[in-house]
Amino acid sequence: MMFTVSCQNSNVTKLKTIDIMVGTVTVSAEVARTSSERATGLMYRKQLGEKEGMLFVYEREQRLAFYMRNTYVPLSIAFIAADGTIRQIEDMEPLDESTVESHYSVRYALEVNQGAFARWGVTPGDRIVFPDSF
Secondary structure (H helix, E strand, C coil), X not given: CCEEXXXXXXXXXXXXXXXEEECCEEEEEEEECCHHHHHHXXXXXXXXXXXXXXXXXXXXXXXXXXXXCCCXXXXXXXXXXXXXXXXXXXXXXXXXXCCEECCCCEEEEEEEECCHHHHCCCXXXXXXXXXXXX
């Protein structure tokens, strides 16, 4: 299920969401599974709710790289192994096109508002809990 939200002269497609546990916080995460969805990510968004994010899903573990082209919201990204273990957390600045790379092979990446992981007390080594249906 996808729907479009008007966002200052741009249409932003919101993806299907799932609720995941990040530490003790339930995050409503849009799920980007296709290469097109992953390439667009959170581009053109002007805001992101405090307990919202985008989960990037890959077919296999690999080293990932992200940048902030056309992304206006400051973000933190967690690189997550297939078993849900957070391997690395990095901050990313709006519109910065330099890449932020994972140091390890991971299957997922989760973007949230910058500093949210720290506010929630989440650090590398903690686990993300996905719904059983995921």
